[in-house]
Amino acid sequence: MNKQKIPLINASDPSQEEAVFILAMENAHVEYYPNWLSHKHAKSLMDYFIAQLQWQQPSITLYGQQRLIPRLQAWYGDPDSQYEYSRLVMQPLPWDIRLAKLKQACEQKCRARFNSVLANYYRHGRDSMGMHADNEPELGAQPIIASVSLGQTRRFTFKNIHTKETYKIGLEHGSLLVMKGDTQQHWHHGMNKSRTQTGPRLNFTFRHVTQKK
Numbered sequence: 001m002n003k004q005k006i007p008l009i010n011a012s013d014p015s016q017e018e019a020v021f022i023l024a025m026e027n028a029h030v031e032y033y034p035n036w037l038s039h040k041h042a043k044s045l046m047d048y049f050i051a052q053l054q055w056q057q058p059s060i061t062l063y064g065q066q067r068l069i070p071r072l073q074a075w076y077g078d079p080d081s082q083y084e085y086s087r088l089v090m091q092p093l094p095w096d097i098r099l100a101k102l103k104q105a106c107e108q109k110c111r112a113r114f115n116s117v118l119a120n121y122y123r124h125g126r127d128s129m130g131m132h133a134d135n136e137p138e139l140g141a142q143p144i145i146a147s148v149s150l151g152q153t154r155r156f157t158f159k160n161i162h163t164k165e166t167y168k169i170g171l172e173h174g175s176l177l178v179m180k181g182d183t184q185q186h187w188h189h190g191m192n193k194s195r196t197q198t199g200p201r202l203n204f205t206f207r208h209v210t211q212k213k
């Protein structure tokens with residue numbers, strides 16, 4: 001497999017304190033803000049969300065077999081943000097107050113509206129997420145997805161659907177990754193199991209889903 005590293009372009013504005021990197025991936029638009037939340041704020045959110053969110057471990061059918069997904073997850077959103085994922089129809093839970101605040105912060109940062117979030121809880125290094133694109137029709141052709149990471153840094157992989165080129169980036173505690181433009185049309189993303197990055201990690205992908213017609 002081609003493991004070429006695509007460089008990060010530092011697009012930080014020196015007049016602002018915040019660092020931002022643009023991932024130099026073809027036919028994609030991905031921005032990475034490593035220190036979006038302070039360490040302390042991110043830690044407080046992490047402890048709160050682990051304790052308060054309604055984590056579940058659903059099963060999906062893979063090659064005719066029922067299997068528990070290798071992580072915990074929870075779907076929150078506005079009442080009309082129903083979502084179908086691996087043939088599971090997910091009814092959103094009503095917004096938790098601190099999750100709604102985090103959504104608002106993402107909306108301001110991305111200048112976009114979100115009405116739902118998929119929360120993922122990777123309990124240890126053996127939890128993972130398979131390669132996929134967030135390209136469900138309900139998300140539209142060029143979805144903006146804001147991905148907030150808390151806890152253990154885990155290596156996140158992008159793989160170009162056509163060229164198979166891969167790109168890996170460590171998603172750090174308190175970071176924000178924004179995927180937009182044609183990213184979902186040309187790239188898959190996912191997270192392998194890890195033998196070294198073994199601590200717990202939470203990830204939140206804020207999205208805007210439209211009702212199926």
Ligand SMILES: O=C(O)CCC(=O)C(=O)O
Binds near residue numbers: 118171189191205
């Ligand atoms: O855990 C992550 O960083 C990615 C999650 C993801 O890709 C998703 O929720 O669709």
Ligand SMILES: [Fe+2]
Binds near residue numbers: 132134205
């Ligand atoms: Fe995804």
